[in-house]
Amino acid sequence: MIDPARRRAALTLLACFGVLLVMVVAGLVLEASATRIDPDASLTPPGWAHPLGTDELGRDVVARVLVASRLSLGISLIAVVIGASAGLLLGAAAATARGWIGRLLAEAINLLLAFPALLLALFVAAIVGAGASSAIFAIALAILPSFARLAQTLGAGIAQADYIAAARLLGVGPFRILVRHVIPNIAAPLLVTTMIAVSGALLVLSGLSFLGLGVEAPRYDWGMLLNQGLTRIYVSPASSLAPAAAIVLAGLIFSLIGEALAVWLGIRQVQPAAAEAHDDRRSTVSSDVLLGVKKLTVEVPTAHGPAAVVREVSLRIDPDERVGIVGESGSGKTLTALAIARLLQGRCTSTAEELSFRGRSLLGPADDATRHLLGRSLAVVFQDPLGSFNPVKRIGGQLAEVAVEHGGLTRDQAHTRAVDRLRAVGIAEPEVKSRAYPHQMSGGMLQRSMIGMGLMLEPKLIIADEPTTALDATIQKQVLALLDTVCDRTGAALLLISHDLAVVAQSCDRILVMYAGRVVEDMRVETLRDGPAHPYAHALLASAIDLDTDVAAPLPTIPGRPPIAGGAAPGCAFAPRCPRASDACAVDPALSPIGAMHDVACWHPVTA
Numbered sequence: 001m002i003d004p005a006r007r008r009a010a011l012t013l014l015a016c017f018g019v020l021l022v023m024v025v026a027g028l029v030l031e032a033s034a035t036r037i038d039p040d041a042s043l044t045p046p047g048w049a050h051p052l053g054t055d056e057l058g059r060d061v062v063a064r065v066l067v068a069s070r071l072s073l074g075i076s077l078i079a080v081v082i083g084a085s086a087g088l089l090l091g092a093a094a095a096t097a098r099g100w101i102g103r104l105l106a107e108a109i110n111l112l113l114a115f116p117a118l119l120l121a122l123f124v125a126a127i128v129g130a131g132a133s134s135a136i137f138a139i140a141l142a143i144l145p146s147f148a149r150l151a152q153t154l155g156a157g158i159a160q161a162d163y164i165a166a167a168r169l170l171g172v173g174p175f176r177i178l179v180r181h182v183i184p185n186i187a188a189p190l191l192v193t194t195m196i197a198v199s200g201a202l203l204v205l206s207g208l209s210f211l212g213l214g215v216e217a218p219r220y221d222w223g224m225l226l227n228q229g230l231t232r233i234y235v236s237p238a239s240s241l242a243p244a245a246a247i248v249l250a251g252l253i254f255s256l257i258g259e260a261l262a263v264w265l266g267i268r269q270v271q272p273a274a275a276e277a278h279d280d281r282r283s284t285v286s287s288d289v290l291l292g293v294k295k296l297t298v299e300v301p302t303a304h305g306p307a308a309v310v311r312e313v314s315l316r317i318d319p320d321e322r323v324g325i326v327g328e329s330g331s332g333k334t335l336t337a338l339a340i341a342r343l344l345q346g347r348c349t350s351t352a353e354e355l356s357f358r359g360r361s362l363l364g365p366a367d368d369a370t371r372h373l374l375g376r377s378l379a380v381v382f383q384d385p386l387g388s389f390n391p392v393k394r395i396g397g398q399l400a401e402v403a404v405e406h407g408g409l410t411r412d413q414a415h416t417r418a419v420d421r422l423r424a425v426g427i428a429e430p431e432v433k434s435r436a437y438p439h440q441m442s443g444g445m446l447q448r449s450m451i452g453m454g455l456m457l458e459p460k461l462i463i464a465d466e467p468t469t470a471l472d473a474t475i476q477k478q479v480l481a482l483l484d485t486v487c488d489r490t491g492a493a494l495l496l497i498s499h500d501l502a503v504v505a506q507s508c509d510r511i512l513v514m515y516a517g518r519v520v521e522d523m524r525v526e527t528l529r530d531g532p533a534h535p536y537a538h539a540l541l542a543s544a545i546d547l548d549t550d551v552a553a554p555l556p557t558i559p560g561r562p563p564i565a566g567g568a569a570p571g572c573a574f575a576p577r578c579p580r581a582s583d584a585c586a587v588d589p590a591l592s593p594i595g596a597m598h599d600v601a602c603w604h605p606v607t608a
């Protein structure tokens with residue numbers, strides 16, 4: 001089912017394209033009355049026959065404005081397509097080319113960007129001369145640099161991706177990488193920007209034609225009509241107001257198309273309907289529960305459209321509680337955490353029946369109070385400590401920023417607190433280290449600093465997403481111990497995400513096991529020690545290795561692979577890999593109680 005925001009976007013797109021089509025078709029139909037000269041009807045005031053009157057030669061103003069729409073819209077669109085395509089190629093090439101070629105292209109873009117677009121278009125049109133083709137050339141050249149920069153920035157993000165590195169290693173050439181990997185991944189935001197750029201191109205074209213540098217007589221566009229109408233503005237104001245209104249209307253329509261496309265393609269997030277429906281319940285959620293999540297679903301974009309990779313996840317964390325989420329890579333752990341912290345980015349969207357933190361619903365558009373609440377009471381520790389800090393700002397300054405922004409502290413107070421928190425997380429010489437840049441610190445120190453950042457205010461919940469993945473075994477132990485100490489000292493609850501059952505078993509009171517986006521088992525840590533009930537949790541436990549594992553024997557693994565995003569077959573997603581699967585597993589089992597504080601989603605749970 002299409003969500004309401006996308007439906008509204010689709011309707012907006014239909015309406016916008018409808019209006020543009022009507023303008024162009026009406027122009028074709030009214031061509032004759034726009035050109036028919038009738039000296040008797042010269043400068044007729046608005047009336048039934050001529051709704052906006054006529055010009056000196058008795059030609060209908062409405063008809064002329066509608067006829068002009070073809071040329072105005074056509075030239076603007078062609079110019080934008082040419083400018084955007086050239087900019088896209090230049091920018092994407094700058095992002096993917098290496099060495100001096102990459103630098104040269106980047107500098108060329110910088111140089112072009114130094115010229116304001118309108119001035120550049122005027123300059124080029126003045127040199128090339130008036131005419132439709134020169135206007136197209138001038139406008140295309142004027143918008144090319146901004147598209148090149150956009151493509152370069154978007155492409156640079158993609159160029160770091162592992163699959164590009166893999167393609168390079170496989171010997172795929174730069175052009176193929178550009179066309180096969182980079183351009184498809186940046187096409188959506190570029191399409192949106194292209195539509196919005198048409199509004200700008202319309203203005204530039206109208207400006208050029210108004211100055212006599214654009215379309216030449218006998219052809220005419222809105223800019224030229226505006227120029228002609230201005231000479232008789234006191235006698236017949238509609239002659240100049242009508243083309244001006246057409247320029248504004250068309251500009252607004254293209255901006256609206258860009259906005260609607262962004263929502264349709266999922267580039268701009270709109271709060272989902274479920275969220276809106278629950279917005280009015282903001283303060284009515286029970287405050288005994290620290291975090292309450294009911295039926296949280298997260299969708300991500302895939303080649304076949306949005307796919308639900310977190311499916312109806314419900315969980316509750318009480319104050320002081322330590323809850324772990326485990327599951328293989330891709331099971332939806334991180335997206336669950338990001339949706340809770342309202343940190344989903346890009347084209348990922350979430351819906352939930354309930355999402356409450358400290359008694360306040362987080363559903364609906366984030367207002368200042370929600371932002372403040374999250375900023376003060378929720379700390380997030382990410383898996384990549386280096387990527388989580390701004391590389392060009394000092395560590396101390398980044399910690400201090402949190403307290404200035406959400407705690408109302410002055411810069412000096414915040415800095416003193418930052419040094420204190422760095423000391424509290426065990427960083428030696430905290431004054432010195434607070435002045436260090438992220439690259440000057442080790443992974444373990446950065447992860448400690450990240451935890452210190454979470455302590456700058458009064459965290460009630462710390463979400464730690466695989467906080468030890470990037471660290472070696474000794475530092476891992478230290479960071480987990482530090483999280484424990486911090487929770488003990490502050491009374492904060494913990495949501496620890498890991499693919500390692502041993503890690504969560506060591507730090508948590510309760511464990512949720514996720515598979516293919518669903519919680520398949522929710523149990524106390526003692527239950528895990530006695531043996532979990534879901535065959536997947538069992539297999540996870542059996543495949544964990546420790547110092548007692550017999551290294552001579554083949555390492556235990558779970559046969560098969562988890563389903564790809566959105567590719568889970570109907571029924572129990574684990575069934576294809578499950579030794580206990582039966583026909584009953586064709587129906588997805590609900591998460592149901594199997595014992596005290598023990599829920600499992602399985603038709604054939606393992607019982608002791």
Ligand SMILES: Nc1ncnc2c1ncn2[C@@H]1O[C@H](COP(=O)(O)OP(=O)(O)OP(=O)(O)O)[C@@H](O)[C@H]1O
Nearest residue numbers: 300301309328329330331332333334335336564565
């Ligand atoms: N921004 C995104 N766009 C498209 N798909 C995404 C995005 N982020 C995550 N996914 C997909 O959603 C699924 C769940 O991802 P998620 O990161 O939550 O898994 P995870 O259990 O945390 O895995 P890992 O342990 O590897 O981090 C995966 O299939 C992943 O490929």
